[in-house]
Amino acid sequence: MSGLSEDQGWREETVCARAPGPVESATKPLVPALEPSVVYRIASLDQVDRLYEGGLGGFVYGRDGHPNGAQLAVKVAALEGGESAWAGSSGMAVEAAALLTLVRSGDRVALAEGVYGKTGRLVEHLGRFGVEVDRFDATDAGTLRAVVGERTRVVFAETLSNPLVRLADVGGLAEVAGGVGAALIVDQTFAPLLCRPLELGAALVTHSATKFLGGHSDLTLGVIAGDSEAIGSIAATGSTYGMAANPYECWLCLRGLATLAVRVERSCATALELAARLEGHRAVGRVHYPGLPSHPDHRRAERVLGGRFGAMVTIDVGGRESADRLIRGLAGAIPFAPSLGDTATTLSHPATTSHRNQSAEQWARQGITAGLVRISVGLEDVEDLWDELRGALDRL
Ligand SMILES: *Cc1c(COP(=O)(O)O)cnc(C)c1O
Numbered sequence: 206m207s208g209l210s211e212d213q214g215w216r217e218e219t220v221c222a223r224a225p226g227p228v229e230s231a232t233k234p235l236v237p238a239l240e241p242s243v244v245y246r247i248a249s250l251d252q253v254d255r256l257y258e259g260g261l262g263g264f265v266y267g268r269d270g271h272p273n274g275a276q277l278a279v280k281v282a283a284l285e286g287g288e289s290a291w292a293g294s295s296g297m298a299v300e301a302a303a304l305l306t307l308v309r310s311g312d313r314v315a316l317a318e319g320v321y322g323k324t325g326r327l328v329e330h331l332g333r334f335g336v337e338v339d340r341f342d343a344t345d346a347g348t349l350r351a352v353v354g355e356r357t358r359v360v361f362a363e364t365l366s367n368p369l370v371r372l373a374d375v376g377g378l379a380e381v382a383g384g385v386g387a388a389l390i391v392d393q394t395f396a397p398l399l400c401r402p403l404e405l406g407a408a409l410v411t412h413s414a415t416k417f418l419g420g421h422s423d424l425t426l427g428v429i430a431g432d433s434e435a436i437g438s439i440a441a442t443g444s445t446y447g448m449a450a451n452p453y454e455c456w457l458c459l460r461g462l463a464t465l466a467v468r469v470e471r472s473c474a475t476a477l478e479l480a481a482r483l484e485g486h487r488a489v490g491r492v493h494y495p496g497l498p499s500h501p502d503h504r505r506a507e508r509v510l511g512g513r514f515g516a517m518v519t520i521d522v523g524g525r526e527s528a529d530r531l532i533r534g535l536a537g538a539i540p541f542a543p544s545l546g547d548t549a550t551t552l553s554h555p556a557t558t559s560h561r562n563q564s565a566e567q568w569a570r571q572g573i574t575a576g577l578v579r580i581s582v583g584l585e586d587v588e589d590l591w592d593e594l595r596g597a598l599d600r601l
Contacts, residue, residue: 237276239456243267269444273455277428280462281418285410286401287430291440292455296394296413297323298448299427303409304328306442307388308358310335315352317343317362317373319571321392322559324361344502346377357387364402365395368519368555368579369493369572372502372509379406395517398469399510409435416546420461420468424454468584472516475590476582480518482591488598490576493519516582517545525575527601528554532578534597545581550590553579
């Protein structure tokens with residue numbers, strides 16, 4: 206080892222205060238280093254000019270960018286087929302940064318019915334700045350055509366919806382959005398690797414990396430991908446509003462991404478098997494899973510999702526009482542933990558969690574009932590999961 210500078214005759218305070226020099230090594234690390242530095246040493250005033258204005262690549266300040274965020278962005282852009290990507294501090298942060306970049310007072314946002322609750326709140330919040338909302342059904346591009354106009358700036362939909370796992374007609378929505386010069390943003394959180402919305406015509410694709418991309422329920426992060434110009438503007442907005450991701454979360458997410466493809470493969474295969482078995486259980490009124498022929502979007506899913514149908518399976522066990530008994534019956538095995546995309550299988554109860562603040566009328570429009578239990582299928586052995594689910598359902 207050399208290059209360390211603590212032996213330069215400095216007094217104790219100086220040794221303590223100064224960062225160590227780089228450790229020289231002829232070999233390089235195999236995995237990305239965690240780089241938490243918020244500020245970078247700049248060699249000269251000429252260099253600072255070139256960093257800010259001369260197109261010289263280099264980091265200056267953590268909120269504007271850092272190596273671990275850039276590494277994560279490059280990977281997600283590649284997975285989504287986008288030119289570029291930006292990591293923000295949460296899924297909501299990247300959605301907010303995109304909307305604050307694209308819309309201004311007087312614009313309208315077309316928002317798919319039944320999107321993630323906070324996404325709905327975010328768009329409604331823009332009402333105070335004079336942005337209005339129209340609603341449509343993401344599975345039927347005709348309903349979007351009926352509400353868009355020349356003031357529509359953004360169309361926002363989710364690839365797979367929560368909790369009924371409806372598959373958006375991304376291609377059809379992109380065509381309608383394009384017809385009025387609006388940008389289609391697709392939230393791909395429930396469908397990582399299952400399709401590429403950018404290649405189906407979306408302008409931007411977002412992820413709550415808190416879910417499948419991270420994959421271990423131990424980080425909060427968002428990523429948005431698209432063309433370089435749009436992403437550059439969104440990153441600038443994100444920095445201004447303080448929405449940047451921190452290096453540690455990005456580094457952890459890079460570690461999660463290493464296994465994303467095999468996690469998706471496995472959880473989709475297990476979900477398909479469980480969905481088919483659940484459909485045959487007497488205590489289950491209905492199974493919502495796009496891999497089953499009984500699902501209203503099954504044909505589109507077969508066309509668009511490349512033979513995999515996601516890791517989310519939602520069952521209807523008839524009412525709140527039965528849902529509660531099922532959740533308590535599974536407590537020692539499959540936890541009620543209202544998130545998704547973990548290595549372990551988890552349950553959610555939409556009526557009391559994600560859809561808690563919606564009216565009876567909103568529930569009816571989307572088909573939400575108190576008996577729905579959503580299963581985020583993880584990586585366990587399928588027979589263990591089935592034994593546990595069947596056992597708890599048998600006792601209902
Ligand atoms: C969780 C989630 C979000 C928000 O992501 P955070 O990382 O929690 O901010 C957005 N969309 C969907 C579909 C989600 O599941």
